[in-house]
Each structure stands twice: as structure tokens, then as C-alpha cells.
Amino acid sequence: MSPPNSISIRKAFYEWRLYMLVVPSLVMIGLFAYFPAASAVYHSFFIWSGGADKTFIGLDHFQRAVTDSVFLKSFITILILVIANIFKLIPSIFAAVLIHRVISNRAQYWYRIMVVLPMVVPGIVTLFVWKFFFDPNLGPLNTFIEVTPIKSMLVFLDTIFGWGAFQEGRPIAWLSNEKLILPALIFWGFPWLGTVGVLIYLAGLQNIDQSLYESADLDGCGPFRKFLNIELPLILTQIRLTLALLFIGTLQSYGQQYLLLGENGGPGRAGMTPGLWMFNRAFFNREFGYACALGLILFLVILTLTWLNNKYVRIEK
Amino acid sequence: MKSPGYISIEGRRVRYEWIKHSLIISVLLLESFAFYMMLQISVKDNASFLVNPWLPPMDIFSEADAPQKVDTSAWHWENYGEAMPFIFPYVANTIFVAFFSTTGTLLLAILGAYFFARYKMPFSGPIWAAFLFLMLMPAIANIVPLFTLLKTLGLLNSLWGIILVQVATCQAFNIFVLRGFIEDLPKDLFEAAEIDGASHWQQIRNIVIPLSKPILSTLAILLFIQSWNEYVLPFIALRDHDLFTVGVGLIYLDGEYVKQWGLVMAAFFLSSIPIIVLFLFFMRYFIRGVLSGAIKG
Structure with a gap:
């Protein structure tokens, strides 16, 4: 170096040529990047429809935003999705x-490749494909639920709790029923194996010294104790890193919601995220x-x- | 096969090995279920899909399953024939965009990284900070002004507009990675070249580029995939059907009311093929790329 x-x-x-x-x-x-960002700040003080005409209105838009019930509710929706996404990290940790x-090193190598494989699909x-899974009439999810007792179980639970979402003889409308949109978004991507996540955790796990396992074996630690006492503490750094990525990524998300539910986030705006509301207004x-x-x-x-995150969550290298 | 209770040389027990394997394999199978469904539905028509939703076309279904005499054993390869003319122009456009945005990004990023890695010029610090800050800046607030900017520049309904935006948004991360790499190259090489009277451009072409091939391949693959997956900006910026990228084309395909699912799935698969080919040839760089992309933070 x-x-x-x-x-x-x-x-x-x-040496001015170097600057070139x-x-x-x-x-x-x-x-x-910087010009659009500055333009966003500038135009947030104007009534503007994209053309040359604009009217200065000061902070009115911000005042409107903090009382905009759709915008405020969208933060609750995104909070639920963030929490769900945290739980959706578990399968990746488990798999890693x-x-x-x-x-067997050979098996490890092949599993690693198979984890990366889903990346080849845009x-x-x-x-x-997942939207098709949720299709009420043809979707594999409903086909599966109809032929198994899951359907009657869901209908039974519905009569107890009065969700009004599951009825006998009617296909489950995952993406067009106000109450099912969030559960559908949460179930999304089952079994929630994140390629990037698994690879990061594996990279972290590789740093663990073999001797730690040997001494744990001598102490008679079971597989679960080993996880809690050796593996989890040592990949905590990686977990924090993926958590940070996940927070930022989820908060900005709107493309998925737009493509699945339309610009209003589905019936009752149940899938409306802050980003989607911005996209919708524009x-x-x-x-x-x-x-x-x-x-x-x-x-x-x-x-x-x-x-x-950068200040309080230290990521040691 | 090793017998139960066998202790391996490393001292780790192998008795429960099969449990691990079966758990991993079942999770991986579930994970690839979507891919499997895409492939097997792509060779069916709607009628045989209704009778036989789960398995590839085969002749095991009785009269009771298929009352209207559906031929469940036929492989409808013509789905691909029909999807091809539809998806091919989009794939060509996307390859065009991904190729130029990848090469453009890397070309500019190498020059920038060389500047930061080799010399500490006046104002190097603030310029570097301008790039670093972009890596922390969420892109979400930019999309609306970006749209009007492209409109003013006359780049709204054009693939070059998409390419330029991608080149710009990828600069920060790629300069960051390449700077670290170039700083680690042996300094003697550059000094020897300077004594021989090599210009900066010659040093970049004859030293930097050949020596950073591995990292450049990794970054190129990441950039290509990133570009391939982009759909928000093309969707709001492109109007002409001839210019659609794969993402936009699929959005319009999904918007049709009556769908031949076989055709749709064939189109999905065809639009993944370039990435699959990339994966087959550059698997090593692929895995490394995923990791470095993740560490960017």
C-alpha cells in the first residue's frame, strides 16, 4: 500500500491535466445526482407540475405532509414490513x-453455488412469478390451499375472528383483499433465503477458529449451544450489516408494491409505502x-x- | 458411507451429517420452486396447466382429471416461438443499455480512481467527500427531479438517458472500490513507467487496466446485473414500445388481462437467459461480486 x-x-x-x-x-x-437532489429541495417549496409554471408556497407542503393521513399510515405499513423483514433474515442465518x-468441503462448495443460483433470475x-403465485384463480398458492385442509382451517379461524377474508367456495384474493395484502407481502419470497445474506454470514463464519468447536465438543456442547455461544456472537457483525442494508432498502421500497398492487397500494391503500405515495403524487x-x-x-x-447506524452500531473489520 | 458415531479426523461428529444435508436441500428446493414453476409452465397451454398445475407435461391424468380431453402430455415448445419475437427486441435493448452503462461506468471510474489513488492534488479531499456522500445518500428523493431533468435534456424517451443516469449513479461505489485496488498496486511499477516517460493515459492503459482485470470483471458483472434489473426509471422514461427494456416489457406483458401463462413464463425465462449465460461463464466472479456488493453498505 x-x-x-x-x-x-x-x-x-x-499538472492540471490530472484533474481532467x-x-x-x-x-x-x-x-x-447532486443537481436532482438540489432541485428536489428547491421544488419542495413550490406548487409545481413538472413544467415551467410554479408558485412559491413556502413550507405548506411540509405542513401538509405531517397531517397527510395516507403518508403517516404508510410509515406504519413500512414499519410492519421492516419488522417482518427482520424475521425473514432467520432462514438465511440458519442456512448459513x-x-x-x-x-464435506465439496458439498459446501455446491450448496454455496446453489444459494447464488436464484440471482440468475432477474x-x-x-x-x-410470485404475483402469479398469488393469483386468486390460477395461482399455485390457492391451488395448494384448496386441495389441503388448510382452506377449511382458515375458514374456521375466519368465523371465529371475523376477518372476512376466507370463505368456503371462494378463491382467496391475496392481493385484492384489504386485510390480506400485508400478510401476502410478508409471506412473499418464502422461504426467504437471501443470497447476499447467506454469503455474508458464510464469510463471517469462515473466520471462526476450528479449536473453538473442539473445545466446545470437549465441554459437551450440543449443536444449539454451539450456535448460541460460538456462531451467533461471531456473526453478529454481519447480522448488523445486513440489518442496516435491510432497513434502508425496505424504507425506500415502492417498485414492488407498485407492480403488485398498483399506484394506490391496493384496496384501502393497505400496501401503500411512503415511496409509493411519493411516486403516486408525482x-x-x-x-x-x-x-x-x-x-x-x-x-x-x-x-x-x-x-x-454508523454512529451507534460499530462494525468491526 | 460412514457409520453412525464415526468421529472424523478433525474431531467433528459426522453422525448427524444427513440431517444437515436434508435440511439444507429442502430449503434450497423450496427456494428454487419459483424457478421450477416458471420452467414447467412455460411448456404448457392454459388447459393442461389447469389439469396439471404441478408437474411437467406427462400422460398420467385420467379422464376424471381432464374431462374435456386435454392432452396433458404435449410439450408446447411453440410458446417459446411465440414469446421470442415479443421479448427479443426488449432483450436487445437491455443488452445495449447494460453494455454501455457497464463500460461507461468502468471507464470513467478507472480514470477517477487513478486520480485519487496516485496523487493527492489540491481539492482531492473535498472531491472525494462528494463521491463518498453519494454512497450514503438514498436515491429515493431524486426520481422526480431526474424525470424532469431528462425531459429538459431531451433524453426522456431515449436509451442513452437511461445509460447516462446509470453511469452517474454507479460512479461512487465503483471509484471507491477501484481506488482501494489501485492504491495496493506496487508503486515501483508506476515510477518505472514515469522514468520511461509514460503519460497518465499510458500508465492507466498498460499498468492499471491489465493488473486490475479480476476486480474489473467482478465489478462489470455486478453492474451488468444491476442494469438488467432496473425497471423504475425505464418505466417512467420510455414511451416507445421499440425502446422498452426487459423490465418495462414485462410490466406491460403482466398488465394484459387474458394471459396465456405458458407464453408469459416462456417470456420470463427468455429474459433471464443472458444473465444465466453470464453466470455459467463467470461463476467465480459472480460469487465474489455478490459479496463485495454487499459489503458496500
């Missing part, structure tokens, strides 16, 4: 630990100014969370 050559201001005058190396990148990020414990294809209601304000609020929320 060599430290870069330091060049004084006087010498830099003769970084100028293209700078122009690109200036034009397509199991793969790590397999003795995200949008996986999304639409491209379906022509309220670009308001959408900029919503985006800005969301941006600040995410930035604060990232900052808190």
Missing part, C-alpha cells in the same frame, strides 16, 4: 450455519412539488437512520 503522491498547489498548476481524469465522473454525479457445519421476473396526480417534499422527508428519515 503506497500513499498517494502529494502535489503542492504550485506544482498542481503544471476526475472531471468526467464529477460532471456525471453533479448533473445526475448449516452449510458451514457440513463437513428481480422483476421473480416478482411477477406521476398520477402531477403534484411534483409535493412529491419532492415527501421524498425529502423520506430522505431525511433514511439519512438519520444511516447516521445513527
Whole structure:
């Protein structure tokens, strides 16, 4: 590792050509990242529908946002999804630990490849295949539920709790019943094996010293105790990392909800996320100014969370 | 096969090995279920799918299962023939976008990374901070102004607009990774080249690029997949059907009311093929890429 050559201001005058190396990148990020960001801040103070006309209204959009019931409710929806996604990390941890414990190196290698395999299907294809799974009439999920006793169980539970979601003789409308949208989004992607997650955990597990296992064996530790006392503490760093990625990713999500449920987030706006509401206001209601304000609020929320994460969640390398 | 109770050389017990294997395999099978369904439905028509939703086409269904005399054993390869002309232009557009945004990103990123890695010029610090901050900045607030920006630049209904935005948004991470890599290259190489009178451009072409091939391949694969998966910006920016990328094409396909599911699944599979080919050839870089992409944070 060599430290870069330091060049004084006087010498830099003769070496100005060096700056030309970084100028293209700078122009690109200036034009397509910083300029839009600045434009978002600026236009959040205006009534603006994307054209040249705009009316300054000060902080009215922000005032409106904090009383916008759809926007506020969307944060509850996203909170539920974030919590669900935390639980959805468990299968990846479980799979990584199991793969790590397999003795045969050959088998480990093949399992690792099989974990990466789902990556070859573009995200949008996986999304639409899952949408098809939830199709009320043809979807494999309903076909499976109809031929097993699960259907009558769900109908029975429904009569007790009065959900009004499951009825005998009617297909379950996963994505078009207000009460089922969130459960469907939570079930989404079963068995929730995240390629990136498993690989990160495996990388962490690889650092564990063999001797730890040997001494645990001598102490008579069972497989579960080994997990709690050896593996879990040592991959906590990786788990925190994936948690941070997950928080930021989920908070920004709206593409999936839009493609599955439409611009209103389904009936009763049950699947409305903050990002989707911003998207909705901009491209379906022509309220670009308001959408900029919503985006800005969301941006600040995410930035604060990232900052808190970097400050309080130490990731030791 | 090792007998139960066998203690391996490493001292780890192998008695319960089969439990681990069966658990892992069952999770992996469940995980690949969506892929399996996509493949097997892609060779059926709607009628035989209704009779036989789970298995590939085969002739095991009685009259009672298929009252209207559905031929459940036919493999409808013509689904692919019909999906091909529909999906092929989209695949071609996406390859175009992914290729140019990948090469464009890496070209600019190498120049930028060389600048930061080799010299500490006045203002290097603040410029570096401008890139670093982008890695923390959530992209969500940008999408609306980005749309109007593309409109003003006349890039709204154009693949180049998508490419430029992708090149710009990928700069920060790629410069970050490449800078670290170039800093680790032996300094003597550059000094020797300078004594021989090599220009910066020659040093980049003859030293940096050949030596950073592994990391460049890894980044290229990541960028290509990222570009392939993009659908939000193309969806709001592209209007002409001739310009649609795979993502937008599939959104429109999904929006049709009456669907031949076999055809739809064939289209899905066809739009995954370029990535599958990439995977088959560059598996090693693929796995490394997934990891480095994850560590970016």
C-alpha cells in the first residue's frame, strides 16, 4: 500500500491535466445526482407540475405532509414490513450455519453455488412469478390451499375472528383483499433465503477458529449451544450489516408494491409505502412539488437512520 | 458411507451429517420452486396447466382429471416461438443499455480512481467527500427531479438517458472500490513507467487496466446485473414500445388481462437467459461480486 503522491498547489498548476481524469465522473454525479437532489429541495417549496409554471408556497407542503393521513399510515405499513423483514433474515442465518457445519468441503462448495443460483433470475421476473403465485384463480398458492385442509382451517379461524377474508367456495384474493395484502407481502419470497445474506454470514463464519468447536465438543456442547455461544456472537457483525442494508432498502421500497398492487397500494391503500405515495403524487396526480417534499422527508428519515447506524452500531473489520 | 458415531479426523461428529444435508436441500428446493414453476409452465397451454398445475407435461391424468380431453402430455415448445419475437427486441435493448452503462461506468471510474489513488492534488479531499456522500445518500428523493431533468435534456424517451443516469449513479461505489485496488498496486511499477516517460493515459492503459482485470470483471458483472434489473426509471422514461427494456416489457406483458401463462413464463425465462449465460461463464466472479456488493453498505 503506497500513499498517494502529494502535489503542492504550485506544482498542481503544471499538472492540471490530472484533474481532467476526475472531471468526467464529477460532471456525471453533479448533473445526475447532486443537481436532482438540489432541485428536489428547491421544488419542495413550490406548487409545481413538472413544467415551467410554479408558485412559491413556502413550507405548506411540509405542513401538509405531517397531517397527510395516507403518508403517516404508510410509515406504519413500512414499519410492519421492516419488522417482518427482520424475521425473514432467520432462514438465511440458519442456512448459513448449516452449510458451514457440513463437513464435506465439496458439498459446501455446491450448496454455496446453489444459494447464488436464484440471482440468475432477474428481480422483476421473480416478482411477477410470485404475483402469479398469488393469483386468486390460477395461482399455485390457492391451488395448494384448496386441495389441503388448510382452506377449511382458515375458514374456521375466519368465523371465529371475523376477518372476512376466507370463505368456503371462494378463491382467496391475496392481493385484492384489504386485510390480506400485508400478510401476502410478508409471506412473499418464502422461504426467504437471501443470497447476499447467506454469503455474508458464510464469510463471517469462515473466520471462526476450528479449536473453538473442539473445545466446545470437549465441554459437551450440543449443536444449539454451539450456535448460541460460538456462531451467533461471531456473526453478529454481519447480522448488523445486513440489518442496516435491510432497513434502508425496505424504507425506500415502492417498485414492488407498485407492480403488485398498483399506484394506490391496493384496496384501502393497505400496501401503500411512503415511496409509493411519493411516486403516486408525482406521476398520477402531477403534484411534483409535493412529491419532492415527501421524498425529502423520506430522505431525511433514511439519512438519520444511516447516521445513527454508523454512529451507534460499530462494525468491526 | 460412514457409520453412525464415526468421529472424523478433525474431531467433528459426522453422525448427524444427513440431517444437515436434508435440511439444507429442502430449503434450497423450496427456494428454487419459483424457478421450477416458471420452467414447467412455460411448456404448457392454459388447459393442461389447469389439469396439471404441478408437474411437467406427462400422460398420467385420467379422464376424471381432464374431462374435456386435454392432452396433458404435449410439450408446447411453440410458446417459446411465440414469446421470442415479443421479448427479443426488449432483450436487445437491455443488452445495449447494460453494455454501455457497464463500460461507461468502468471507464470513467478507472480514470477517477487513478486520480485519487496516485496523487493527492489540491481539492482531492473535498472531491472525494462528494463521491463518498453519494454512497450514503438514498436515491429515493431524486426520481422526480431526474424525470424532469431528462425531459429538459431531451433524453426522456431515449436509451442513452437511461445509460447516462446509470453511469452517474454507479460512479461512487465503483471509484471507491477501484481506488482501494489501485492504491495496493506496487508503486515501483508506476515510477518505472514515469522514468520511461509514460503519460497518465499510458500508465492507466498498460499498468492499471491489465493488473486490475479480476476486480474489473467482478465489478462489470455486478453492474451488468444491476442494469438488467432496473425497471423504475425505464418505466417512467420510455414511451416507445421499440425502446422498452426487459423490465418495462414485462410490466406491460403482466398488465394484459387474458394471459396465456405458458407464453408469459416462456417470456420470463427468455429474459433471464443472458444473465444465466453470464453466470455459467463467470461463476467465480459472480460469487465474489455478490459479496463485495454487499459489503458496500
